[in-house]
Amino acid sequence: MVDILHRIGVTTPAPETTTQRVYDALTTVEGLAAWWTEKTTGDAGLGGELEFRFPDGGFDMEVTELRPRERVVWRVVGGPDEWVGTTIEWELCQDGDWTVVLFAHRGWREPVEFMHHCSTKWGSFLLSLKSLVEDGEGAPSPRDVKIDNWG
Amino acid sequence: MVDILHRIGVTTPAPETTTQRVYDALTTVEGLAAWWTEKTTGDAGLGGELEFRFPDGGFDMEVTELRPRERVVWRVVGGPDEWVGTTIEWELCQDGDWTVVLFAHRGWREPVEFMHHCSTKWGSFLLSLKSLVEDGEGAPSPRDVKIDNWG
Secondary structure (H helix, E strand, C coil), rough: EEEEEEEEEEEECCHHHHHHHHHHHHHHHHHCCCCCCCCCECCCCCCCEEEEEEEEEEEEEEEEEECCEEEEEEEECCCCCCCCCCEEEEEEEEEEEEEEEEEEEEEECCHHHHHHHHHHHHHHHHHHHHHHHCCCCCEEEEECCCCCCCC | CEEEEEEECCCCCCCCHHHHHHHHHHHCHHHHHHHCCCCEEEECCCEEEEEEEEEEEEEEEEEEEEECEEEEEEEEEEEECCCCEEEEEEEEEEEEEEEEEEEEEEEEECCCCCHHHHHHHHHHHHHHHHHHHHHHHCCCCCCCCCCCCCC
């Protein structure tokens, strides 16, 4: 089993509200649509299912853990074979004026080429999340940063 | 042991020269300085040692493998404890008009928070490499994209 790991820090002129704003961007359909993919639908509550759609397919996630301003976990229940059964974890913590986000996409069976792609893509989408909270403007699909011939 | 993995694709109006240009950006001091850190010095030849410096420290790499337009491997011989002894591998291949780069930073002992940071940072620097070859302009340190409170 191999994992994709990332870390971003988010800082705004109102640091006391930053963690909540990051949490909202991870736990509302509107928030998710503003940094990951505009085609986000479903139920963002605990036990709910979220559908994320991209030009070439998409992912269905079950929300398995929600700890306000601290932790969000999704389980992948639909999408490419390599993704189904993996989990995506978001840990939030404050470090001075920064909200630090530790990201892990865990449980890949093999370090296939698609995993390399998804790792870079996740990093780029995390910077989209950072821009959304800091500057009010993310780069969700289909306006996302293209990293290779797969998108 | 855990690995950081990434994938980018580079495409230019002259695809027959793209792979060579990516390879040059990985195997010359001038190329490396244009996408990773402006403070790059040393010997980029096989068995040589390269020194990469950043505002807060740096890395020394031994060049352990050079296969023109196909593969580059560095071994980390100086830098933070977590990095020393790890290896950094670059695999290049052509896929139609694209040059695909598979990147692996292998041999981390533990998935520490610093590894999360380095994963996102590598992804961002790989996009700097892509921009350098595609548009002639990378974003090396100290002009690099800041991802968190560590830089």
